[in-house]
Amino acid sequence: MxxxxxxxxxxxxxxxxxxxxxxxxAVxxxxxxxxxSTRPGVCCQAVPDRPATRSRLVSILEEESRVDTEAILEDCIRRAIVM
Structure with a gap:
């Protein structure tokens, strides 16, 4: 966390x-x-077999820099459901 x-x-x-x-x-x-929230597929499916129990911020930031967040954001916006 x-x-x-x-x-x-x-x-x-x-x-x-x-x-x-x-x-x-209830909320x-x-x-x-x-x-x-109870629909199948709502939870993240990218779960490792042996998850780490500790993390280093530097390692996380390095991995995040490899992710195309702009494309992910555009896809999320395109598929958003207005409630």
């Missing part, structure tokens, strides 16, 4: 810090995002 926080300029909302699972689900239902 520390590496993710250091690598972004925007605030990261972590509902588990102040809410339990049932409360998070999601109230704001209309619950059904979308």
């Amino acid at each position: 520390r590496s993710a926080t250091q690598a972004v300029q925007l605030p990261i909302v972590r509902p588990l810090v102040g809410l339990d699972k049932q409360e998070i689900e 999601a239902k109230e704001i209309g995002t619950y059904a979308i």
Whole structure:
């Protein structure tokens, strides 16, 4: 979590810090995002077999520099669903 926080300029909302699972689900239902979040494929499928338990910000930034974020952003905008 520390590496993710250091690598972004925007605030990261972590509902588990102040809410339990049932409360998070209730809020999601109230704001209309619950059904979308339960669809197959919503979670990231790029999960390694042996995930690292520690990270180094320098390594993360090096890997991120290889990603075409502009193309990913354009694709996300093109496929966005307005609620």
